[in-house]
Amino acid sequence: MISVKNLSHSYNKDETKAVNNISFEVQKGETFGFLGPSGAGKSTTQNILTGLLKLQQGEVTVGGFDLKKVHNERFNKIGVSFEQSNVYGKLTAKENLKFYAKLFDVETRDPDELIALVGLQGKEKVRAGEFSKGMKHRLTFARSMLNNPELWFLDEPTTGLDPAIAATIKDIIREQQKKGTTSFLTTHNMFIADELCDRVAFIIDGEIKLIDTPKNLKLEYGKKLIDIEYVKDDKIVKETLKTVDEHDKKRISEIVNAYDIRTMHSKEATLEEIFIEVTGRGLV
Amino acid sequence: MLKKILRIFIRDIKSTKREQIALYIVFAPILLAVAITLFAPGLNDTTVNLALLKSDEPAHIEYMQQFAKVELYDDLEALETRVNKRDDVVAIAPKGDGYEIVLQGNENEIVQTYSTMLNSLYEIGATPEDTSATIMSFGKTVPPLKTMLVNMLVSLTVMLAGMLIALSIVTEKAENTINALNVTPLSQTGFVIGKSMTGGLVSLVSIVIALFITGYSGVNWLMVILVGVTSMLLSLIIGFVQGLASSDVIEAATNVKMIFLPIAGSIVGYELLSDKWQWTMYWSPFYWAYKANDMILSKTADWPTVLLCTGMVLVLTLAVFFIARPKIRKGLS
Numbered sequence: 001m002i003s004v005k006n007l008s009h010s011y012n013k014d015e016t017k018a019v020n021n022i023s024f025e026v027q028k029g030e031t032f033g034f035l036g037p038s039g040a041g042k043s044t045t046q047n048i049l050t051g052l053l054k055l056q057q058g059e060v061t062v063g064g065f066d067l068k069k070v071h072n073e074r075f076n077k078i079g080v081s082f083e084q085s086n087v088y089g090k091l092t093a094k095e096n097l098k099f100y101a102k103l104f105d106v107e108t109r110d111p112d113e114l115i116a117l118v119g120l121q122g123k124e125k126v127r128a129g130e131f132s133k134g135m136k137h138r139l140t141f142a143r144s145m146l147n148n149p150e151l152w153f154l155d156e157p158t159t160g161l162d163p164a165i166a167a168t169i170k171d172i173i174r175e176q177q178k179k180g181t182t183s184f185l186t187t188h189n190m191f192i193a194d195e196l197c198d199r200v201a202f203i204i205d206g207e208i209k210l211i212d213t214p215k216n217l218k219l220e221y222g223k224k225l226i227d228i229e230y231v232k233d234d235k236i237v238k239e240t241l242k243t244v245d246e247h248d249k250k251r252i253s254e255i256v257n258a259y260d261i262r263t264m265h266s267k268e269a270t271l272e273e274i275f276i277e278v279t280g281r282g283l284v
Numbered sequence: 285m286l287k288k289i290l291r292i293f294i295r296d297i298k299s300t301k302r303e304q305i306a307l308y309i310v311f312a313p314i315l316l317a318v319a320i321t322l323f324a325p326g327l328n329d330t331t332v333n334l335a336l337l338k339s340d341e342p343a344h345i346e347y348m349q350q351f352a353k354v355e356l357y358d359d360l361e362a363l364e365t366r367v368n369k370r371d372d373v374v375a376i377a378p379k380g381d382g383y384e385i386v387l388q389g390n391e392n393e394i395v396q397t398y399s400t401m402l403n404s405l406y407e408i409g410a411t412p413e414d415t416s417a418t419i420m421s422f423g424k425t426v427p428p429l430k431t432m433l434v435n436m437l438v439s440l441t442v443m444l445a446g447m448l449i450a451l452s453i454v455t456e457k458a459e460n461t462i463n464a465l466n467v468t469p470l471s472q473t474g475f476v477i478g479k480s481m482t483g484g485l486v487s488l489v490s491i492v493i494a495l496f497i498t499g500y501s502g503v504n505w506l507m508v509i510l511v512g513v514t515s516m517l518l519s520l521i522i523g524f525v526q527g528l529a530s531s532d533v534i535e536a537a538t539n540v541k542m543i544f545l546p547i548a549g550s551i552v553g554y555e556l557l558s559d560k561w562q563w564t565m566y567w568s569p570f571y572w573a574y575k576a577n578d579m580i581l582s583k584t585a586d587w588p589t590v591l592l593c594t595g596m597v598l599v600l601t602l603a604v605f606f607i608a609r610p611k612i613r614k615g616l617s
Contacts, residue, residue, distance in 0.1 A: 050467050054617070072469045080467040086460035090299040102291045103468040127302075143464070 001151055001182040002026035002049060007058035009044055018044040020206040021058075031173075031183040033197035035190060035271075037281060041206040042186045043083075043155065049184065050080050050153055063151050076106045079149030083156040083186075085136035089129030093120055093139055096128055097146060104147045114142040119168055134161050141169060145176070152176060152183045158192055170195060190271035200271070204279045214271055221274040225267050226252060230259040288470045292478025293485075296452055300482065303455075305533060309448050310486055313441040317494035320433050332398050335366045335375040335386075347406045348376070352399075374399040382407075431581045432555060434498045438491055438577050439551055439570055442515050443544045445487035446523035449479060450536040453527025462616060472616055480520045487519075488512050500581055507580045507590050514594045515573035518601040525608045528615030554578075569604075572596040 002025065009019040019041040026032040036042050047053040049062055051074075060067040065074040087096045097111035115124050118138040123131070128139060137160060144152065157173065158166035173183065173196055187193055193200050194214050201211040212220070224243040229236055239255070241248035243266070255261070275281075300306040334352045336345055337360070348354050355373070357363045363375045367388050372395050375386035383403055387396060456462050465475060491512050495503065522543050530536035550568030554575060557565065565571040576593035579585035 052463055052466055052617070072471050075467055075469045078467065080464075082460070082463065084460055086464045088295070088299065088461055089459055090302040090455075091295070095298070099291060099295050100464070100468065103288055103465070103470045105469055140464075 001028045001030070001063060002032075002184065003059070003061045004045075004049075005059040007045070007048065007055075007060060009048060009053065009056050013056070017206050019048070022203070022206070022208045024201055024208060024211055026182060026184060028182055029177075029180045030198045031177055031185060031196055033193040033200035034184065034186045034203060035188065035193050035200050035275065036203035037188055040203045042188075042203055044206075045203070046153055046155060046184065046186050050078065051075075073105065076104055076147060077150040078153065079144040079147060079151070080153045081141045081144035081155060081157055083159060085133070085140040087128040087131075087136055087139050087143070090127060092125050092127050093131075094124040096139060097143055100143055101146050106147055108146045109148060111146075114145055115139075117145075117172060118142045119165060134165060137161060138165065138169075141172075145172075150182060152181050153186075154183055155186045156189070157185070157187075158189065159187075166192075190275060194271045202275055202278055204281055209279050217271065217274050218269060221269065221277055225269060227263070227265045227267060228252065228255055229262040229264070230255050231262060232259055236262060285471070285474055288474050289478040289481065292470070292475060293481040296479060296482035297486075299452070299455070300448070300486070303451070306448060306451055309444050309451070310490065313437060313444065313487075313490040313494050314497065316437050316440070317434075317497040320430065320437065320498050332395050332402075333371065333373045334399060335363050335373050337363060337377050340378055344378075344406060348402065351402055376403055428582075430498070431578070434495070434500060435574060435577045435581055436551065437494055437498075438512070439515075439548070439574055441487050441490045441494065442512065442519050442570075442573070443540075443547070444490075444519075445483040445516050446519035446521075446526070446544070447537065447540050448486060449483040449520055449523025450527035450530065450540050451533060452479060452482065453524060454530055454533050454536045457528070458532070466617070472613070475616065476524070476612070479524075483520055483523060484513070484516050487516060503580050503583065504585065507576070507585055507587075510594055511573055511576045511580065511590065511597075514597045514601070515569060518569045518597070518604060521601065521605055521608050521612075524612050524615075528612065550574075566596075567600070569597040569600040572600075 004025070005023050007019055007022050008017050010017050022041075022045065024032075034042050034045060044053065048055055048060065048067070051067065055067045063074055063077050065071045087093075088099070091099065093115055094111050097114060101108040101111065112124060115121060118141055120135060120138055120142070123135065128136060131139065141157060144154075154173065158169050161169060170192065173185075177183065177196075183196075185193065185197060197214060199211060199213050200217070202209040210217075226241050226243055227238070228241065229238050231237075237259075239251070241252050243249065243252075269277075300310065332352045333355065334348055335355050335357055336348060338356045338358055345354065345356070355366065357366060360377055363377055364386060367373055367375045367386050372391045373388075374391060374395060376399065377384050377386060385396075385400060385403065462475075466472075488509070491508070492505075495501065495508065522540060526536055526539040526543065530539055547568055547570045550565040550571040551574045553565040554562070554571055572593040576585065576590050576597075579589060
């Protein structure tokens with residue numbers, strides 16, 4: 001569905017690259033996570049793929065369309081949910097969706113149904129300008145589904161939403177996955193990536209460090225960990241130790257023998273911890 | 285494509301109806317047209333004000349009332365008090381066998397001369413019918429000052445179209461909605477045409493309403509529309525450029541005003557400069573549009589001249605368009 005070969009982009013058109021010679025492919029029906037901290041090149045890549053940035057270098061096809069040529073009709077099968085909500089404040093929620101629906105050449109979904117789907121039922125006739133940040137974000141998300149997209153770009157789809165709404169959004173994404181929608185998910189939230197993505201790419205400083213399934217990454221890089229809390233000199237001390245590391249194993253034994261243990265939990269390495277291990281950088 | 289352009293137009297109209305500044309821009313020309321209509325009867329008022337005594341001969345009072353605005357007073361003291369007020373009033377009071385003309389001293393010379401001449405004509409018993417001159421009239425019934433004001437109003441309305449576009453673009457930028465449109469099948473050209481239709485049609489309708497209100501319904505409408513549409517093109521380009529370059533409504537309004545200032549100057553140049561210096565204003569498309577409208581409103585326009593003027597407007601606007609096009613393209617991406 002998406003093919004990217006040797007993609008590079010420079011905002012100043014010089015040697016400073018926001019994205020540097022990256023290549024990847026996204027298969028039909030796959031949910032592909034593009035993960036990295038702020039400024040890593042995630043948005044630049046997504047903006048090139050959605051046509052918001054002009055392709056400078058590399059070969060990119062999206063939904064079968066070569067990005068070197070202008071094909072506005074490709075947007076009939078693409079949906080884009082932006083990180084920052086972008087709806088018309090002077091129009092009501094329903095007017096917003098109806099307006100965008102008329103711009104597509106394909107059959108579109110019922111605005112009322114979409115508004116209800118994202119939990120905004122009863123707000124159809126309220127102007128978007130009066131919405132909270134989260135409500136605007138949900139309306140932006142709903143708009144991205146108007147044209148029943150075959151390829152769905154999701155930029156930080158749950159950022160700024162309360163946990164209940166975020167769960168609703170994740171459920172909607174899962175429903176779309178079941179229908180066979182291909183999704184390109186850009187996020188710095190490793191939990192949502194872990195939950196939703198078939199494969200993830202770690203991008204940092206404009207370069208892809210690795211691409212694999214979350215499961216494989218955990219098998220390859222993740223090590224069983226033990227969170228241990230114990231009392232030392234009347235103070236509670238916390239340590240996280242690897243069960244596969246000889247030094248850590250000895251340390252666990254020392255702590256158990258020498259101190260009063262408060263809590264001890266085993267856990268699997270998170271995608272975030274793997275990201276830090278692979279890239280040497282955090283996600284902020 | 286046409287359907288999508290229409291959608292942009294309808295959406296913009298809907299938003300304009302809900303935006304106070306936009307509504308003001310739409311209704312300002314109509315309000316100004318009403319103001320011009322209300323004040324127009326006084327624009328050509330050159331009447332001289334005279335103060336006479338109630339005890340004066342009725343024939344004298346009646347004669348004077350034909351050619352001046354006459355106020356009557358009980359006695360000489362009241363007459364003198366009236367003359368000493370701020371405005372120009374000349375008092376004429378009987379004295380002996382003749383008349384005495386009472387002045388404050390600072391009256392306009394023409395007012396003094398006119399009053400004196402009028403009294404002399406009464407004394408010799410002259411009437412307008414006594415003249416040997418024949419009257420040849422071009423039949424212009426509209427005061428030239430009113431035509432000038434209405435023409436300026438038309439130019440202002442054209443400029444407001446640019447302001448409306450700038451306002452709309454700034455709002456789209458603030459709400460980040462241009463990006464959302466860029467991921468739909470709507471082309472950039474479609475977006476520009478749709479937006480231009482809003483500014484253009486709203487202003488064109490305002491011009492038509494303003495001309496009806498001010499009493500110019502008998503003009504050649506085809507000429508009015510042709511000049512209106514061509515001169516609006518420049519205004520729309522300025523609106524797009526300034527809208528894309530500005531970060532908020534106030535900045536956009538200021539920038540558009542600054543751009544229109546020299547353009548408005550060319551209109552003043554048309555009115556004030558002698559024929560010898562008119563060429564210095566040829567650079568301005570609004571000069572040509574104003575010139576064409578002047579002839580159309582005065583009902584002296586002919587098609588070759590109107591076409592020449594609109595041709596000049598188009599050529600100059602095209603030059604501006606080619607300079608501004610990369611900026612507009614980049615801004616909308």
